[in-house]
Amino acid sequence: MNPAPAIARPPGPRFEAGAEVESFYHLVGCDLSRRRCEGTACFVAQKALGSAPVLPAPGEPRIACLGRCFEAPVIGLDRARPRIEVQAREGVVLSRLARGLDAGLAAYQSAGGGTALAQALRGQPSAVIEAVIASELRGRGGAAFPTGRKWSAVAAAPTPDTRWIVANADEGDAGAYIDRFILEGDPHALIEGMTLAAFAVGASRGIIYLRHEYPYAQEVLEQALAEARATGWLGGAIRGRDFAFEIEVFVGHGSYICGEETALLHSLAGQRPEPTIRPPYAASRGYLGRPTLVSNVETFATVPWIVERGGEAYRALGFSHSRGTKALSLNSLFVRPGLYEVEFGLPLRRIVEELGGGLRSGNLKGVIVGGPLAGIVPPHLLDTPLGFEELHAIGAAVGHGGVIAFDHSTSIAALVHHVLSFGASESCGKCTPCRLGTRRLEEIFARAAGLAEGPGTIRAEVEELIAVLRQASLCGHGVGLGDFAASALRYFGKELDACWP
Amino acid sequence: MLAVTINGDRQQFPAGTTILAAAQQLGLEIPTLCHDDRLQPNGACRLCVVEVAGWNRFATACSTEITDGMEIRTASPAVEDARRTMLRLLAADYPPAACEEAPEKPLHRWFREYEISPSGAGARSCFRDAAHPYLHVDMAQCINCSRCVRICDEVQGQFVWRAWNRGAETRILPNAAACLTESDCVSCGACADTCPTGAIQDVSERVHGAAEQWTRTTCPYCGTGCEMLVGTRADRIVQVLPALDAPVNKGHLCVKGRYAFEFTHSPERVTEPMIREGEKWRAVSWTEAVIFVASRLTAILEKHGPQSIGMLGSARGTNEENYVAQKFARLVLGTNNIDCCARVCHAPTAAAMKHMLGTGAATNSFDDIEQAGGFLICGCNPTEAHPIVGARIKQAVRRGAALIVIDPRETELAQMAAVHLALRPGTNVPLLNALAHVVVEEGLADPVALQERVRDFAPFREFIREWTPERAATICGVDPARIRAAARLYAEARPTMAFHGLGMTEHVQGTEGVMALVNLALLTGNFGKPGAGVNPLRGQNNVQGSAHMGCEPGHLTGFVPIETARDAFATAWGGALSQKPGLNLMQMMDAAGRSELKALWAIGYDVAFTNPGTLQTHAALEMIELVIVQDLFFNELAHKFGHVILPAASPFEKDGTFMNSERRVQRVRRAVAPPGAALPDWKIVGDVARAMGFGSAFRYTSAEEIWDEVRQVWKAGAGMSYARLDRQGLQWPCPDETHPGTTILHTDSFPGSKTAPLVCLDYKASLDTTCAEFPFMLTTGRSLYQFNAGTMTMRTPNRELRATDTLDLSPADGAQLDLREGDTVSVRSRQGSVLLPLHLDPRVKRGEAFATFHAREIGINHLIGAGRDREVMTPEYKVVAVCIEKHEGGAVP
Numbered sequence A: 001m002n003p004a005p006a007i008a009r010p011p012g013p014r015f016e017a018g019a020e021v022e023s024f025y026h027l028v029g030c031d032l033s034r035r036r037c038e039g040t041a042c043f044v045a046q047k048a049l050g051s052a053p054v055l056p057a058p059g060e061p062r063i064a065c066l067g068r069c070f071e072a073p074v075i076g077l078d079r080a081r082p083r084i085e086v087q088a089r090e091g092v093v094l095s096r097l098a099r100g101l102d103a104g105l106a107a108y109q110s111a112g113g114g115t116a117l118a119q120a121l122r123g124q125p126s127a128v129i130e131a132v133i134a135s136e137l138r139g140r141g142g143a144a145f146p147t148g149r150k151w152s153a154v155a156a157a158p159t160p161d162t163r164w165i166v167a168n169a170d171e172g173d174a175g176a177y178i179d180r181f182i183l184e185g186d187p188h189a190l191i192e193g194m195t196l197a198a199f200a201v202g203a204s205r206g207i208i209y210l211r212h213e214y215p216y217a218q219e220v221l222e223q224a225l226a227e228a229r230a231t232g233w234l235g236g237a238i239r240g241r242d243f244a245f246e247i248e249v250f251v252g253h254g255s256y257i258c259g260e261e262t263a264l265l266h267s268l269a270g271q272r273p274e275p276t277i278r279p280p281y282a283a284s285r286g287y288l289g290r291p292t293l294v295s296n297v298e299t300f301a302t303v304p305w306i307v308e309r310g311g312e313a314y315r316a317l318g319f320s321h322s323r324g325t326k327a328l329s330l331n332s333l334f335v336r337p338g339l340y341e342v343e344f345g346l347p348l349r350r351i352v353e354e355l356g357g358g359l360r361s362g363n364l365k366g367v368i369v370g371g372p373l374a375g376i377v378p379p380h381l382l383d384t385p386l387g388f389e390e391l392h393a394i395g396a397a398v399g400h401g402g403v404i405a406f407d408h409s410t411s412i413a414a415l416v417h418h419v420l421s422f423g424a425s426e427s428c429g430k431c432t433p434c435r436l437g438t439r440r441l442e443e444i445f446a447r448a449a450g451l452a453e454g455p456g457t458i459r460a461e462v463e464e465l466i467a468v469l470r471q472a473s474l475c476g477h478g479v480g481l482g483d484f485a486a487s488a489l490r491y492f493g494k495e496l497d498a499c500w501p
Numbered sequence B: 001m002l003a004v005t006i007n008g009d010r011q012q013f014p015a016g017t018t019i020l021a022a023a024q025q026l027g028l029e030i031p032t033l034c035h036d037d038r039l040q041p042n043g044a045c046r047l048c049v050v051e052v053a054g055w056n057r058f059a060t061a062c063s064t065e066i067t068d069g070m071e072i073r074t075a076s077p078a079v080e081d082a083r084r085t086m087l088r089l090l091a092a093d094y095p096p097a098a099c100e101e102a103p104e105k106p107l108h109r110w111f112r113e114y115e116i117s118p119s120g121a122g123a124r125s126c127f128r129d130a131a132h133p134y135l136h137v138d139m140a141q142c143i144n145c146s147r148c149v150r151i152c153d154e155v156q157g158q159f160v161w162r163a164w165n166r167g168a169e170t171r172i173l174p175n176a177a178a179c180l181t182e183s184d185c186v187s188c189g190a191c192a193d194t195c196p197t198g199a200i201q202d203v204s205e206r207v208h209g210a211a212e213q214w215t216r217t218t219c220p221y222c223g224t225g226c227e228m229l230v231g232t233r234a235d236r237i238v239q240v241l242p243a244l245d246a247p248v249n250k251g252h253l254c255v256k257g258r259y260a261f262e263f264t265h266s267p268e269r270v271t272e273p274m275i276r277e278g279e280k281w282r283a284v285s286w287t288e289a290v291i292f293v294a295s296r297l298t299a300i301l302e303k304h305g306p307q308s309i310g311m312l313g314s315a316r317g318t319n320e321e322n323y324v325a326q327k328f329a330r331l332v333l334g335t336n337n338i339d340c341c342a343r344v345c346h347a348p349t350a351a352a353m354k355h356m357l358g359t360g361a362a363t364n365s366f367d368d369i370e371q372a373g374g375f376l377i378c379g380c381n382p383t384e385a386h387p388i389v390g391a392r393i394k395q396a397v398r399r400g401a402a403l404i405v406i407d408p409r410e411t412e413l414a415q416m417a418a419v420h421l422a423l424r425p426g427t428n429v430p431l432l433n434a435l436a437h438v439v440v441e442e443g444l445a446d447p448v449a450l451q452e453r454v455r456d457f458a459p460f461r462e463f464i465r466e467w468t469p470e471r472a473a474t475i476c477g478v479d480p481a482r483i484r485a486a487a488r489l490y491a492e493a494r495p496t497m498a499f500h501g502l503g504m505t506e507h508v509q510g511t512e513g514v515m516a517l518v519n520l521a522l523l524t525g526n527f528g529k530p531g532a533g534v535n536p537l538r539g540q541n542n543v544q545g546s547a548h549m550g551c552e553p554g555h556l557t558g559f560v561p562i563e564t565a566r567d568a569f570a571t572a573w574g575g576a577l578s579q580k581p582g583l584n585l586m587q588m589m590d591a592a593g594r595s596e597l598k599a600l601w602a603i604g605y606d607v608a609f610t611n612p613g614t615l616q617t618h619a620a621l622e623m624i625e626l627v628i629v630q631d632l633f634f635n636e637l638a639h640k641f642g643h644v645i646l647p648a649a650s651p652f653e654k655d656g657t658f659m660n661s662e663r664r665v666q667r668v669r670r671a672v673a674p675p676g677a678a679l680p681d682w683k684i685v686g687d688v689a690r691a692m693g694f695g696s697a698f699r700y701t702s703a704e705e706i707w708d709e710v711r712q713v714w715k716a717g718a719g720m721s722y723a724r725l726d727r728q729g730l731q732w733p734c735p736d737e738t739h740p741g742t743t744i745l746h747t748d749s750f751p752g753s754k755t756a757p758l759v760c761l762d763y764k765a766s767l768d769t770t771c772a773e774f775p776f777m778l779t780t781g782r783s784l785y786q787f788n789a790g791t792m793t794m795r796t797p798n799r800e801l802r803a804t805d806t807l808d809l810s811p812a813d814g815a816q817l818d819l820r821e822g823d824t825v826s827v828r829s830r831q832g833s834v835l836l837p838l839h840l841d842p843r844v845k846r847g848e849a850f851a852t853f854h855a856r857e858i859g860i861n862h863l864i865g866a867g868r869d870r871e872v873m874t875p876e877y878k879v880v881a882v883c884i885e886k887h888e889g890g891a892v893p
Helices: A040-049 A105-110 A115-121 A125-135 A147-156 A178-185 A187-201 A215-231 A261-268 A297-309 A311-315 A348-355 A388-393 A412-426 A432-448 A459-472 A476-497 B019-025 B077-091 B096-101 B106-113 B147-156 B190-194 B203-208 B255-259 B286-304 B319-332 B347-357 B366-371 B387-398 B412-416 B428-441 B447-452 B457-464 B469-476 B480-492 B510-523 B543-548 B562-573 B585-593 B614-622 B636-641 B681-691 B703-713 B811-816
Strands: A083-087 A163-169 A203-210 A246-251 A292-296 A325-330 A338-343 A364-369 A375-377 A402-407 B002-006 B009-013 B049-052 B071-073 B135-138 B161-164 B171-174 B200-202 B213-218 B227-233 B236-242 B274-277 B280-283 B309-312 B374-378 B402-406 B419-421 B496-500 B534-536 B599-603 B626-631 B644-647 B656-659 B664-668 B776-781 B807-809 B824-829 B833-840 B848-852 B880-886
Touching (some): A040 A402, A105 A187, A115 A297, A125 A187, A125 A297, A125 A311, A163 A261, A178 A187, A187 A246, A187 A292, A187 A297, A215 A246, A261 A292, A297 A311, A338 A348, A348 A364, A432 A476, B009 B019, B147 B387, B203 B236, B213 B664, B286 B599, B309 B585, B319 B681, B319 B703, B347 B510, B387 B402, B387 B412, B428 B457, B428 B469, B428 B510, B447 B510, B510 B534, B543 B656, B656 B703
Parallel strands (some): A163 A292, A325 A402, B002 B071, B309 B599, B374 B402, B374 B496, B599 B626, B626 B644, B807 B833
Antiparallel strands (some): A364 A402, B213 B227, B227 B236, B824 B880
């Protein structure tokens, strides 16, 4: 079942998008059950565990990632759950998962779920926004935008009909499997968070944009939505209030860029999912041109706790400008891979050494925190505390919360080639630096990694390309790829210099 | 105003200015590839990046609006390095030869300026198409700027160019087709116009080379009045581009305006005067030709009197030429027998609107399209016949404007419409009456308008009560529920703008139909304000001007009734005007048939081909002693009935003005020299006037001199001097040189009255009806690629895009008659018969048929009957009962 949201089509046969939009995606109708994952966690695990990298046959889609990084390398889908622990003073998003509760509404309610909504509905929508503002929650999808500000903007944006709530469940960052297990194991937290958001900003329609790679999540979500509707937690007159809200699930067709907000909204509307320049922001002109609140799954799942316990209680967790908790997903090279909810401010070293228990394969060479569009943290910087600004200062990012450690079996040239190759294949092609620059860097690093023959390279060209990606790309895709390569050059320059052919 | 510093230079700009626009105003050129002022900023090529102090990353100048205090560096070393890197990336797979072939394309210029040499083979597998007569495509030169895609979407609304795949594999292809000619492309050429590399390029530019000189002028085709730049090289037109600041077309053109200029250089042009001698034509000097015409006219005048001579001005000619033509008829010949082709098109509009509103012209302007809440499109097909208007309406509808279409066929706009009223041909009056009924009965009328600006509501309310949708449905065949829906939408989407065409006028009840439409506008208050009104789409570049200048038997320059203005014009012209009512075109043909019309001078008007009932028309023309043909070509009139042909200059070869559908007077300028001895019409008529002893009244040495005389006799046009028109076109009324012109009529009152009347319009059916012998109802009309008599477009490569006329029939009727696509069919009416190829078209309803009238070898007007508008005699081209049979004799001869 894949109910597309009611897309208001412009009139006339000429306006309909056709196969050309479909051709943008690489997983249309693709069965994932026997596909080898080519995500970054699987890539470093293959190196560390000695298995040869397997490239897809020509014409086969490239899969990355399947959200199984804790047991990488993997082939196909599996329902196995990782270790899930709360390592914070309060468990905000992972507590029910850590307790092993099932995904049903009854379990959710028994753990106190739904209290926040009931409480909110007794008051005014503005109170919900105020709580979120007070919490200093920032978006957990990577951009770290203050959530309360976004909600205020959507609530203030005029609209002739409805506002929209869109949950970005396109968790494409290789190494991140946080949203996957919230979706599969705690869907009502997302639903309650979205419903609170709808109540707060005055929206009546919601969509969960779910990535194609998470078919189990789709099953769970449909089940959970049905339960919520049956119980009157969704639909018209929710809990007796004059408040109606409905959520539908939209399943993507395979494209990393759809995690970018504007691309995601174009994808929903049946258009070519290319990022567009902002402004206009989704808050004022989003889905179908209407004010739209787009946040990622973990962000929404955090909201019920904040509403129930108060913004201040959330703000009391964490540190600096990074408040509250963050779920992290550790890859299979750790001794204890899995999902950990921690407070901001925790030094990376404690995450790597205490929570993860260090590497099981060999000596740590580096940690990729926050996905492939950020940077590599070298071992000597592991004392950096987990924080948005703190990681940014060393060329890395909190990102989505994926933590991929790798050891000396992974050469930096090969790693950079792997990431750029992924980046080039997922580039939408709209802007010149990303469309051609990532492809060119991929070629250069293929030679550096000994994967291809070709004329020699001067480091100047690499730096030029990185500069143009970081400075001039249209969206975060090109910028992030540039950041990654820059970080490799910054911390592993010597190793790379020895590789240029 | 916001203060910004650009490259150290502190300047003020209004809020909303982009960095790119601000830099442009300072004379700084920032390189761009994906930017086009006609399109929404896209920020894709990234070549326009600049440094903004305090920003982490570069900003794209095209999309970033300035903020107060912004400090911008447009060419810092880092920015220049980034541009160079991006150009190098583009150059890596770019064919060097392209730069040599078209060095001035933006990409090639930037390669040159940043000293980058393309090194690629351009061998990427990509789309190439050399089969289109006007558009050459080689996507090896594509740099993914998506300007073609966006201009096709955002300006033309055609959605032909589509991006496939993603990343470096992105490819731009025409929709659902292997080549452009099989796609939905309408050949408007906007993609080639905007393409910064030549990946899509005008064939004419490739064949003839880049233009050396550009002349701004007004399009010689339909009455939209697009302004364009005519590019010439060695006195030859090589390319036409839209004027970017033109108020009507705003940087856009259609296939006819942009590409159909080749007729100008046709070897078939008449280049010297010729006199018929038996079956042969003898080339003569202008002196001989003028003496021949003058002496023959003088002889006929002496023998048969002024009523025996008729003159036809040309809707293709300038205002100045039409003014001179009617002055010649009235002053030199002493007759009011002067008319033009407005007779066969919008004479009912002029009459109906003049009668009810006091002015017989469009109430509003094309710029109201973007302000309208909805549109009522009646009997016109703008996306084919007025493509720029059609494109603007399409974009407005995409943005949410309501659309109601009244048309027997499912035209392109009908496919987009919220309500399509597919009426039976000839039933506009009952349908519009029923719409008025719903408006009145459901209380949708505008009470303020009824109170303050409309009279005779009480009798109208009584009258319209009987016109229920159910009653109308029995006549027009439209579901009453749809009629109600349309009426509600028209009233509730206010302001609602009505456009109408010949599907309203070319009927026995043409004038009444337009009056019924005016009733609707009056009832709903859709007049005198932006985004509203009743707006005829005039078919030809200057048909509005031709009649307005006085090529109309009953009206003098300014469309003033001759009875009221005769004396003033006699004084101005220095000679008496005939007291006798003039004959209109149809009356001239009748008089010719009775041997009462002895001479006819037809300027740029092929009546032998375009008049209804071709055989009957020809029989009448046969009786005329002297037929003077003034034209670009040996047309049907010259060929079959002409005694002398006078070679005329085309609109690209002369100066003057045209008047478009929205009352806008715009300059026409000479871009190339006329071929051989061809002359502008005003010079030819002036020479004959001199030869007939009227030299002093025709002592013009330029079009401007004529126009200055027009401004003296036409008060509402007095303010439109050439000096002003040279800056921008003006809409009349424009009574003095400080007046800005009038975009919307009747804002406070109607000419001579505060109020306008509602008119009770009984329905009198057309005479031509279907029966067992003639079971199909045929309507005729225009197509996108051909224009009217085909005189111009049939002599251009448009012929490759649409070679001939077709009989369009619904597939179901085709199947019932056992007819297949392309079969030659014999179509017979009570008037005549023709052979033409069949086209099965699902847009045509069962029991109906549609045909265009462009092709000489087919001559669809043989079929048109004798029905005429009861008020102004416009022929009923739209209602013809026919029978359709398979022609067994093979292809059309």
